[in-house]
Structure formats: structure tokens, C-alpha cells
Amino acid sequence: MRTAEDLDISAAFRQGHADGLKQAYDRYSPLVFTIALRMLGSRADAEDVTQHVFVTAWRRRSTFDPDRGSLAGWLTAITRNAMIDLQRRRQRENGALHRMAGSQPSAAPGPEHVVDRVVLADELARLGEPQRIIMALAFYSGLTHQQIAGAMDLPVGTVKSHIRRSLLRLRARLEADSGTRRP
Amino acid sequence: VAHVDLEILALLALERAGGTDEDTRHLVTCDVCRAQLSRLAETVALARSEEGSVPLEAPPAQVWSRITAELAVAELGPPQGARAAAGADLASIAAARPAAADGPRASGPRRRWWYRPALIAAAGLIVGAGAATAVQQLGTVPPPPVTVVGRAALQPLPQFPRWRHASGIAVMEEKAGGRLLAVTLRAPASGGFFEVWLLGRDGTKMISLGDLNGAGTGVFIMPPGVDLGFYSRIDISLQPFNGSTAHSKVSVVRGSLPGS
Numbered sequence: 001m002r003t004a005e006d007l008d009i010s011a012a013f014r015q016g017h018a019d020g021l022k023q024a025y026d027r028y029s030p031l032v033f034t035i036a037l038r039m040l041g042s043r044a045d046a047e048d049v050t051q052h053v054f055v056t057a058w059r060r061r062s063t064f065d066p067d068r069g070s071l072a073g074w075l076t077a078i079t080r081n082a083m084i085d086l087q088r089r090r091q092r093e094n095g096a097l098h099r100m101a102g103s104q105p106s107a108a109p110g111p112e113h114v115v116d117r118v119v120l121a122d123e124l125a126r127l128g129e130p131q132r133i134i135m136a137l138a139f140y141s142g143l144t145h146q147q148i149a150g151a152m153d154l155p156v157g158t159v160k161s162h163i164r165r166s167l168l169r170l171r172a173r174l175e176a177d178s179g180t181r182r183p
Numbered sequence: 184v185a186h187v188d189l190e191i192l193a194l195l196a197l198e199r200a201g202g203t204d205e206d207t208r209h210l211v212t213c214d215v216c217r218a219q220l221s222r223l224a225e226t227v228a229l230a231r232s233e234e235g236s237v238p239l240e241a242p243p244a245q246v247w248s249r250i251t252a253e254l255a256v257a258e259l260g261p262p263q264g265a266r267a268a269a270g271a272d273l274a275s276i277a278a279a280r281p282a283a284a285d286g287p288r289a290s291g292p293r294r295r296w297w298y299r300p301a302l303i304a305a306a307g308l309i310v311g312a313g314a315a316t317a318v319q320q321l322g323t324v325p326p327p328p329v330t331v332v333g334r335a336a337l338q339p340l341p342q343f344p345r346w347r348h349a350s351g352i353a354v355m356e357e358k359a360g361g362r363l364l365a366v367t368l369r370a371p372a373s374g375g376f377f378e379v380w381l382l383g384r385d386g387t388k389m390i391s392l393g394d395l396n397g398a399g400t401g402v403f404i405m406p407p408g409v410d411l412g413f414y415s416r417i418d419i420s421l422q423p424f425n426g427s428t429a430h431s432k433v434s435v436v437r438g439s440l441p442g443s
Contacts, residue, residue: 175222
């Protein structure tokens with residue numbers, strides 16, 4: 001899901017204008033920081049990773065190809081790889097500790113899952129009304145679409161088409177920005 | 184062959200119900216529709232994989248300072264003046280690559296890099312199975328059967344103009360002998376968190392139901408035996424992070440349950 005604003009930012013970024021970096025940072029740093037924070041659980045580490053991601057992205061901006069995906073997707077891919085590197089380092093360290101203690105390291109949720117969750121939350125927050133409330137009820141309340149229509153005084157057909165469009169939009173955003181592509 | 188309507192696939196992914204026998208027969212044999220259903224069901228499962236949605240958080244201001252400090256001024260290039268300049272850049276990019284302006288799908292055949300193993304596995308699971316079983320095997324969390332017993336539109340209060348654009352909805356549901364209250368709120372992000380209360384007719388007695396998540400949503404268990412004739416109103420407060428369990432006296436929206 002790329003808006004005109006996203007395309008503007010992506011163009012300015014690729015051109016190498018300092019404002020392009022600032023715009024990209026303003027728009028996407030909550031995504032990067034939240035992914036890092038949820039993966040690492042430490043604010044200081046998440047700040048370091050955010051800094052690393054934007055510095056790396058800026059230095060490698062000539063390799064960013066908007067034909068192959070969105071800037072948000074490219075940034076999340078860099079974030080994801082930074083997370084995986086960090087996780088591997090930690091696993092090696094923890095693994096050594098656990099072997100000494102004779103126990104198994106615990107399984108944490110993978111970076112892909114965290115990235116997907118945060119990207120999904122970002123897009124959910126961008127849905128307009130009443131789509132956001134409809135999707136919140138559809139996901140979390142256990143209500144059927146008929147019940148949601150009744151609760152919100154909307155025609156069933158309207159609720160169904162909001163659900164279809166919103167779910168496809170969420171899916172499209174996940175596919176574009178979930179960072180499963182190599183940067 | 185007519186494929187299954189996307190609307191039906193979306194409802195199948197969410198509710199595991201819907202569609203005709205013909206849709207079911209089609210799903211068993213059509214790879215395209217099954218893949219589409221898997222993709223939607225995967226999205227639903229992801230959304231339901233935690234209680235509600237995570238709020239996004241911006242990094243603290245010093246991170247930006249550290250980035251600009253790490254990147255030498257030479258690396259940052261000249262400041263880009265007006266917004267018109269960005270427009271010109273975009274236009275030149277669009278002119279050089281006509282397909283790019285139409286988004287990622289318009290640029291010819293691309294590797295479908297998003298076709299992740301999990302997705303392929305989900306699609307593979309259901310090959311050869313009946314479509315009804317297929318939907319069950321997709322791994323979506325099944326919404327349990329519920330009955331709506333009441334609803335309340337939640338409105339801002341005149342004494343809090345700050346929230347004049349806020350709105351919400353509360354739906355009371357009956358499920359497995361108990362009552363649940365599903366609440367969603369639309370309100371500008373604020374310092375603090377939103378808490379849901381039952382408010383007594385006397386305007387002072389309150390029962391806290393719990394907090395809304397970052398998406399402004401929550402599903403709460405109604406206290407068994409609570410007198411809804413008295414606790415007939417729902418109030419959502421903005422609570423500061425001060426450790427106090429009392430109502431902050433800042434009400435964002437309020438509404439009355441029907442039949443009370």
C-alpha cells in the first residue's frame with residue numbers, strides 16, 4: 001500500500017536530498033523502532049538499531065530500487081536482517097551459557113513474526129473510519145459481519161465490502177513491507 | 184471458470200463460514216482461490232495472534248541527532264528546498280520509468296518474493312481436502328458463537344472539548360453463559376492509556392473493566408451478577424501513567440446500554 005506521500009518520500013530519499021532522509025525518518029522510524037523494541041526488549045538496543053538502519057539505508061540508497069518494492073519494505077528488510085544478526089550473536093552467547101547450565105535456550109518469536117505484527121498494526125491504524133472499527137470488531141470481538149452490521153447500524157453489504165477491501169489492503173501492505181526481501 | 188468472490192473468501196478467512204456449496208466445490212479444485220484464501224487467512228491469524236494490536240512508538244529525539252552526527256555533512260547532501268522540488272523529482276522518475284508510478288504490481292512480471300514457505304505450507308495443507316476442512320486447517324482462530332444482547336454508541340462529553348471528535352462503540356455479547364463487552368474507541372493518541380468503566384446511575388460509583396489496547400480495542404468480561412439496571416453506562420477515561428487505579432476524572436466518551 002503505497003500512497004502519494006510514500007512515493008514522494010521514496011523519490012526524495014533516492015535523490016539523496018537531506019530532506020529525503022528526514023522525511024523517511026519521520027514517516028518510517030516508528031515502524032523500525034517498534035520492530036526493534038519488540039524484538040530486543042531494550043530501549044537502548046532499539047535506539048542503536050534504529051540509528052544503524054537509517055545510517056545503513058542512507059549509505060546504500062543507490063541500491064534501493066523502487067521497482068522492486070517500497071521504501072518501507074526495504075527499511076524493514078534492513079531492520080529484519082539487523083535483528084537476525086543480533087539474534088544469532090545472542091543465541092551463540094546464550095547457547096554457550098545454556099550448554100554450561102545443561103538446559104535448552106527458550107524459543108522467542110522470530111523476527112518475521114514481529115515485523116509482520118508491527119507492519120499490520122501500522123496499516124490497521126491507517127484504515128479510515130468506519131473500516132478500522134469494523135476490522136477491530138471482526139478480528140477481536142468474535143462478532144460475525146451480520147452482527148457487526150447490526151451493532152453499527154450499517155447495511156450488511158456495506159460491512160462485507162469494507163471487510164473485503166480492508167483485509168485485502170492489510171494483506172497487500174504485509175506483502176509489500178514485511179521485509180522478507182533481501183535489501 | 185468463475186472464481187470464488189473475494190468477499191466470500193474474506194468472510195471464510197474471518198468467520199470460517201459463508202459461500203455456497205458451489206464455492207466449496209470450486210475451492211477444492213482451484214489453486215488460485217485456495218492460495219488467495221490462505222493469504223487472507225494468514226493475515227487474520229496474524230491479527231489475532233495477540234490480544235489486539237501493538238501501538239507503534241516513535242524513537243526518542245536523540246536518535247535523529249545521532250544519525251545526523253554519524254552521517255558526515257558531506258554524505259547528507261544539500262537541503263532540498265521546496266515541496267515543488269520533490270514533485271519534480273517524482274515526475275522525472277515517473278517519466279524515466281512509466282510503470283513505476285502505478286505501483287509495484289504494474290511493473291511486469293516480478294518474482295513473488297512474498298510467497299513465503301509458511302504460506303506455501305498453508306496452501307499445501309489443504310490440497311485434496313474438502314474445502315470445509317480446508318478452512319478449518321488454515322489455522323485461523325475460530326470466532327466462538329456469540330449473541331449480541333445490546334450496544335451503546337459512545338459520545339464525547341461537552342465538558343471535554345479536547346475529545347469532541349472522539350467516538351466509540353460498545354457491544355455486549357453473550358457467550359457460553361457469560362457476558363462480554365467489546366469496545367472500540369476512535370480518539371487522538373494521547374499521553375496515557377484508555378480505561379473502560381461501568382458507571383452507576385448515581386454518577387459516582389464505578390467498576391473498572393480494563394484497558395484498551397493500542398488499536399483502541401478491548402473485549403472485557405462483565406462481572407457476573409453485576410446490576411446493569413444500576414451500572415447502566417459505559418465510560419472511557421484517559422488515565423495518566425501515575426500508578427493510580429482511580430478514575431482520572433477525564434472522560435473521553437460515554438454511552439448508555441440499552442434497556443437500562
